[in-house]
Amino acid sequence: MIKWLRDVGWRYAVVLVVCAFALFPVVFVVSAAINPLGTLGSTGLIPEGASLKNFVDLLTGDHPFTKWFLNSVIIALISAFAGLLISVAAAYAFSRMRFRGRRVGLLSILLIQMFPQFLAIVAIFIVFTEVTELYPAFGFNKPWGLLVLYLGGALGVNTYLMKGYLDTVPKEIDESATMDGASHVQTFFRIILPLVGPVLAVTAMLSFIGTINEFLIANVFLRDTEAKTLAVGMYGMLTDKRDANFGMFAAATLLTAIPTVSLFLWLQKYIVSGLTAGAVKG
Numbered sequence: 124m125i126k127w128l129r130d131v132g133w134r135y136a137v138v139l140v141v142c143a144f145a146l147f148p149v150v151f152v153v154s155a156a157i158n159p160l161g162t163l164g165s166t167g168l169i170p171e172g173a174s175l176k177n178f179v180d181l182l183t184g185d186h187p188f189t190k191w192f193l194n195s196v197i198i199a200l201i202s203a204f205a206g207l208l209i210s211v212a213a214a215y216a217f218s219r220m221r222f223r224g225r226r227v228g229l230l231s232i233l234l235i236q237m238f239p240q241f242l243a244i245v246a247i248f249i250v251f252t253e254v255t256e257l258y259p260a261f262g263f264n265k266p267w268g269l270l271v272l273y274l275g276g277a278l279g280v281n282t283y284l285m286k287g288y289l290d291t292v293p294k295e296i297d298e299s300a301t302m303d304g305a306s307h308v309q310t311f312f313r314i315i316l317p318l319v320g321p322v323l324a325v326t327a328m329l330s331f332i333g334t335i336n337e338f339l340i341a342n343v344f345l346r347d348t349e350a351k352t353l354a355v356g357m358y359g360m361l362t363d364k365r366d367a368n369f370g371m372f373a374a375a376t377l378l379t380a381i382p383t384v385s386l387f388l389w390l391q392k393y394i395v396s397g398l399t400a401g402a403v404k405g
Contacts, residue, residue: 155373177370181378188375190349191356195335196382198266198352202273203330207323209274210281215311217282218289219297229286232279240272241339247272248343264347272344273334281326288322289315324393331386335379353379 150168156177158170181188216222217229255262262268292315300310316323338354345351351359357375360368 152373152376155370156377158370160370177374178378181371181374184371186356186360186371187349188356188378191351191353192378194266194350195353195379198270198273199331199335199382202270202334203327205270206274206278206281206330207327210278210326211285211316211319211323212311213278213282214285214289215315217286219294229283232283236279236283240275244340244343247340251344263344264350266350269341269344272340273337281330284326285319285322288319292318320393324390328386328390332383335382 147168154168154170157173157175159172159174159176217225251262251268254268259265260267261271296314296318297310300314305314335352336354337352338358341352342355342358345355348356353375357372357379360372360375
């Protein structure tokens with residue numbers, strides 16, 4: 124018994140501690156969401172009674188949670204898709220083509236990513252103040268202006284990530300396609316994109332999660348109640364009545380996780396390795 128504890132038992136103990144540490148926040152949020160009292164002071168790991176009152180109040184109350192939910196999902200999906208398309212096109216050019224300024228461009232992308240986008244928030248705010256007057260559809264309280272900011276912030280890191288993955292794809296594949304008469308566009312869409320499915324899936328998932336959880340920039344640009352995203356709207360729920368709305372906040376947190384979990388379950392089949400095995404024409 125002592126030998127088993129010394130060789131194997133401590134491993135189980137470590138796993139149990141790690142699992143307990145990881146599951147504690149989840150259990151606490153679930154308990155708060157089904158706690159009918161809905162306050163922070165009355166919340167514990169085991170709620171006294173369980174009901175869906177917080178979910179009902181969240182969906183039928185004064186807070187436009189459904190509107191926030193749709194705003195976040197739509198913005199995150201469009202941002203992830205558009206950013207993925209632009210980034211993979213740029214990554215393909217940096218990986219496969221040789222042109223003047225290529226090395227400087229890659230180093231610039233890497234250098235820019237060292238500074239968070241929020242450092243330029245004052246300059247961006249001034250720019251969008253003018254944009255709001257000239258082009259209201261891309262100004263404050265509009266999703267399209269926020270999308271432009273998200274695309275600019277995600278372009279660099281996504282491009283560098285996918286460029287590194289594209290470098291692992293044998294260039295003989297491109298050469299074989301060229302010998303068969305395929306153009307750069309045909310090679311890119313019909314051959315390269317299917318082969319880099321894993322990195323596309325990972326990049327899309329990271330972009331979606333980062334956008335749907337983003338708060339700082341969205342809080343500056345979305346001030347209208349109907350235009351807010353989930354992160355901004357849920358923050359307002361706590362600042363208005365911190366203790367009274369905690370149950371609804373926990374319920375909103377669980378509902379917010381649905382799009383992210385759904386996207387992960389849909390993309391997990393693409394996150395595999397070895398897709399390039401045997402792809403070289405020979």
